[in-house]
Amino acid sequence: MNHFTFVLKSAIEDFSRNKGRTFLTSLGIVIGVLSVVILIAFGLGLRKYINDQFQSLGSNLIRVVPGQILRSGGFSSTGSMTTIRFDFRDILKLERVKSAEFVIPIVTRSITVSMGKGTEPATLYASTADIFLALNLKAQHGGIFTKNDVDKRSKIAVIGPKIAVKLFGNEDAAIGKNIKIDSQTFKIEGVLEAKGGGGFGGPDLDSFIYMPHTTAQVFNPDKKFYAIIVKSKSDINIETAKQEVKTAMLKRYKEDDFSVIDQAELLGAIESIFGVMNTVLVAIAAVSLVVGGIGIMNIMYVTVTERIKEIGIRRALGARTSDILLQFLVESVALSVLGGLMGLGFAYLIVFFIQNFFPAYIDLNSVVLALGVSSVIGIVFGVFPAKKAANLSPIDAIRSE
Amino acid sequence: MIKLQNVNKSYQLDDEVIFIALNNINLEIEQGEFTSIIGPSGSGKSTLMHIIGLLDQPTSGLIFINNKDVSKLNDNELSSLRNTFVGFVFQQFNLINKLTVLENILIPTIYTRSKLEFDPIEKARYLLKRFGLETKEKSFPNKISGGQQQRVAIARALIMTPQLILADEPTGNLDTKSGSEILKLLHELHEQEKMTVVIVTHDPNIAATTNRKIEIKDGKIQ
Numbered sequence A: 001m002n003h004f005t006f007v008l009k010s011a012i013e014d015f016s017r018n019k020g021r022t023f024l025t026s027l028g029i030v031i032g033v034l035s036v037v038i039l040i041a042f043g044l045g046l047r048k049y050i051n052d053q054f055q056s057l058g059s060n061l062i063r064v065v066p067g068q069i070l071r072s073g074g075f076s077s078t079g080s081m082t083t084i085r086f087d088f089r090d091i092l093k094l095e096r097v098k099s100a101e102f103v104i105p106i107v108t109r110s111i112t113v114s115m116g117k118g119t120e121p122a123t124l125y126a127s128t129a130d131i132f133l134a135l136n137l138k139a140q141h142g143g144i145f146t147k148n149d150v151d152k153r154s155k156i157a158v159i160g161p162k163i164a165v166k167l168f169g170n171e172d173a174a175i176g177k178n179i180k181i182d183s184q185t186f187k188i189e190g191v192l193e194a195k196g197g198g199g200f201g202g203p204d205l206d207s208f209i210y211m212p213h214t215t216a217q218v219f220n221p222d223k224k225f226y227a228i229i230v231k232s233k234s235d236i237n238i239e240t241a242k243q244e245v246k247t248a249m250l251k252r253y254k255e256d257d258f259s260v261i262d263q264a265e266l267l268g269a270i271e272s273i274f275g276v277m278n279t280v281l282v283a284i285a286a287v288s289l290v291v292g293g294i295g296i297m298n299i300m301y302v303t304v305t306e307r308i309k310e311i312g313i314r315r316a317l318g319a320r321t322s323d324i325l326l327q328f329l330v331e332s333v334a335l336s337v338l339g340g341l342m343g344l345g346f347a348y349l350i351v352f353f354i355q356n357f358f359p360a361y362i363d364l365n366s367v368v369l370a371l372g373v374s375s376v377i378g379i380v381f382g383v384f385p386a387k388k389a390a391n392l393s394p395i396d397a398i399r400s401e
Numbered sequence B: 001m002i003k004l005q006n007v008n009k010s011y012q013l014d015d016e017v018i019f020i021a022l023n024n025i026n027l028e029i030e031q032g033e034f035t036s037i038i039g040p041s042g043s044g045k046s047t048l049m050h051i052i053g054l055l056d057q058p059t060s061g062l063i064f065i066n067n068k069d070v071s072k073l074n075d076n077e078l079s080s081l082r083n084t085f086v087g088f089v090f091q092q093f094n095l096i097n098k099l100t101v102l103e104n105i106l107i108p109t110i111y112t113r114s115k116l117e118f119d120p121i122e123k124a125r126y127l128l129k130r131f132g133l134e135t136k137e138k139s140f141p142n143k144i145s146g147g148q149q150q151r152v153a154i155a156r157a158l159i160m161t162p163q164l165i166l167a168d169e170p171t172g173n174l175d176t177k178s179g180s181e182i183l184k185l186l187h188e189l190h191e192q193e194k195m196t197v198v199i200v201t202h203d204p205n206i207a208a209t210t211n212r213k214i215e216i217k218d219g220k221i222q
């Protein structure tokens, strides 16, 4: 048995004899590690959630929207309330962009849908038939509207599964029924597959009502579009496509009047917000880790004082100052890492329960971070008490009572 | 084997008062001797023993171990000598209560920097058996009798096969029967293993059993 394993073994035996004190001492570390790991788990979960949302929206999509919505990595707080609205001339212009596979206009509005006596708030989302392809939407019951419906301004709608259930009790029952929006009647052509989402302020895609944009002109008499989606050809670099779209738009609008954004950019903006949030929360957790470290330093000073005689005995038997230093350092690191492990354990339990309603998860990095941080705290805050123990004079230590 | 030359030890009690604990000690201990240091309480016996055992340093004077001046040694070198050259036995046993009997005996072996020429656990068990403690290996010190504790302490002092055993009133905390058993044991080590033993005592009867007697009073050898 070498010195290190011997010291580690006796430290652990010591903790198991003083369970209450050990737990209280490492409580600060437990809480600190617990909160760091939980925060990271939430961050990861949120990122995964948002990623999944964007994945479900389809790829290679470029959005052209009025105003400046992104500014240097974050969402702009001003400028999104611009006056410009797109019209059909913009669609025609963008359709001539080489890298565009197709271009679709978007009209959206908050509406109230009624059916018999019941009414429900919903979002109207009007476009061309390509919208289903672009956003990866598939009908679960019935069908979707076609190019023909767009040309003929058919008074039909394709609705999300949530709103279907709300209005008709189940998804199947909605097919062929009529709904009323602002006294206009529309026949339900199909009900879409669930996309998930909603909550956290995000769009609840499953409550959208889709219809041909031509049909929706009854709600949109000036025939302006809220946004334009361009799907770029899959073999074309998205940046190139964006540049081409931008050049086309600049022929008519000033640079500040519109934004051309893709998923990655939007995702980047959201992530930078989480980044700031995470930094703040991790800083708060770091404070509790430091408080935990001070707790460990305190108890280690007490331990050293209580064990002066033991230190004297070990010195009489040949322990060097470095042996005593190592012994107390190992104890404080073991205490701190034990706290880290407990914190990690509690975090696993909490995340396990959270997973019932949110995709939070603990990754390997968090485990490494938790153990790394608690070891460092054990060393940093253990070194002063350990130095005190090591520098005691052997004779004074062994003569002490 | 050990030579003390003009050794003084004094304590500065306050700004003006200096207490002289050892006053110009000159003494030589030869290999294979069984020496007793006898004197009344407070006469400086323990102080002297600690200095011989390199646990304490003299205020002035020289110490030679096997003709080598040790006053220039640094803390690591002194620790090594305490580890391998001396074995201490104390009046209060000085076992570590949270470690088992076996672990206590093994302590010196974990602090040694050279490769051990024996298997520590095997040797510790041999010593335990020899001292009639083979069933106490896993006991904790406060669960065995004083006589047994002192035998554990002697086993611990012997594990590194030191050249010198320093015993500071080893029977002071024991009843007469256990005390004489411990004394017998020390004599056995001296006779059978040619061990050099120094025993500190205030009991003339114990001193009478040794082949050399050093009397000390008020820090001076008489």
Ligand SMILES: Nc1ncnc2c1ncn2[C@@H]1O[C@H](COP(=O)(O)OP(=O)(O)O)[C@@H](O)[C@H]1O
Residues within 6 Å of the ligand: B011, B019, B021, B039, B040, B041, B042, B043, B044, B045, B046, B047, B048
């Ligand atoms: N650190 C110290 N400071 C002051 N006086 C001390 C110190 N250590 C020992 N002494 C004194 O030195 C004297 C000798 O002590 P000690 O060697 O323990 O005596 P003995 O072992 O013969 O009873 C005592 O009077 C004791 O009070």
Ligand SMILES: [Mg+2]
Residues within 6 Å of the ligand: B045, B046, B047, B168
């Ligand atoms: Mg004494």
